Amino acid sequence: MLNFLPSALRGLLSSLLLLLNVLLLGALILSLAVLKFLLPFKAVRGPLDRIINALGQIWVGNNGLWMGLVQRTQWQVQGTEQLSPRGWYLVSSNHQSWVDILVLQKVFLGRIPFLKFFLKQQLIFVPVIGLVWWAMDFPFMKRHSEAFLKKHPKKRGEDQATTRRACEKFSLVPTSVINFLEGTRFTQAKHDQQGSPFQHLLKPKAGGIALAINAMGEKFQSLLDVTIFYPDGPPSFWDLLAGRVRQIVVRVNELPIPAEFVNGDYSGDDAFRARMQAWVQNLWQAKDAQLAQLRLEYPHS
Numbered sequence: 001m002l003n004f005l006p007s008a009l010r011g012l013l014s015s016l017l018l019l020l021n022v023l024l025l026g027a028l029i030l031s032l033a034v035l036k037f038l039l040p041f042k043a044v045r046g047p048l049d050r051i052i053n054a055l056g057q058i059w060v061g062n063n064g065l066w067m068g069l070v071q072r073t074q075w076q077v078q079g080t081e082q083l084s085p086r087g088w089y090l091v092s093s094n095h096q097s098w099v100d101i102l103v104l105q106k107v108f109l110g111r112i113p114f115l116k117f118f119l120k121q122q123l124i125f126v127p128v129i130g131l132v133w134w135a136m137d138f139p140f141m142k143r144h145s146e147a148f149l150k151k152h153p154k155k156r157g158e159d160q161a162t163t164r165r166a167c168e169k170f171s172l173v174p175t176s177v178i179n180f181l182e183g184t185r186f187t188q189a190k191h192d193q194q195g196s197p198f199q200h201l202l203k204p205k206a207g208g209i210a211l212a213i214n215a216m217g218e219k220f221q222s223l224l225d226v227t228i229f230y231p232d233g234p235p236s237f238w239d240l241l242a243g244r245v246r247q248i249v250v251r252v253n254e255l256p257i258p259a260e261f262v263n264g265d266y267s268g269d270d271a272f273r274a275r276m277q278a279w280v281q282n283l284w285q286a287k288d289a290q291l292a293q294l295r296l297e298y299p300h301s
Contacts, residue, residue, distance in 0.1 A: 011242035017066040033135030071243030079252030091178040093226035096234035200291040210266035231298040
């Protein structure tokens with residue numbers, strides 16, 4: 001609608017609308033989180049969690065409004081027709097840009113429960129929104145390097161414990177948990193440094209998804225394997241704000257989660273770990289092939 005405006009002006013307008021959305025909805029969510037903290041009873045927590053998740057959906061919907069206001073993005077989405085907002089889903093996606101988060105939220109709005117994702121512990125200090133993420137029970141992970149863990153082996157279980165505590169909260173109301181298997185955003189430099197065997201992806205890390213499956217038990221009804229493709233190349237967050245994202249392609253494939261993965265010990269059972277890693281490798285091989293096909297279907301213009 002406002003695509004006739006200069007991109008810098010559209011970016012400024014989007015930024016203001018985004019900030020207003022964060023402040024208004026964030027204030028409501030934080031006030032309810034205070035009640036939840038003061039009254040930590042299941043009878044109170046359940047209804048408050050539902051209200052907070054509903055406010056989160058409004059937040060996502062408002063973001064979709066300003067995205068549509070400043071740009072005419074062509075959305076090519078397949079695979080969301082049979083999903084349910086009352087289910088529990090584990091979502092996995094390739095990761096190229098901060099824009100991925102808003103893309104996933106918009107694509108799944110009203111189709112599955114509000115997306116929760118794992119965050120680096122430092123992000124809790126992001127003004128306003130860090131507290132909102134905390135209030136919505138987003139788990140904050142303190143990732144240690146392998147060298148640090150060798151010196152402090154007792155720290156190795158911290159992320160596992162955090163994941164399990166978070167997923168116990170998720171099990172109270174229908175929830176979708178997202179895991180970026182690559183662990184970081186794709187860049188060609190990272191790809192080359194890793195020596196990744198995939199053409200369009202970094203190496204996947206199976207530990208996080210294994211923990212989520214183990215912690216949620218049989219709650220997850222399926223895995224939503226998501227492939228995001230930007231025909232014009234991965235956009236920056238400013239590109240989105242300024243209305244410079246012309247086309248977004250999303251493919252969703254709903255897959256069963258093997259029952260054997262629910263009770264396995266990823267860290268302590270070598271055979272189980274090998275099976276989980278093989279499953280993830282197969283997912284990634286199929287995704288890499290799909291990205292190659294999408295490049296042919298939607299050539300860069």
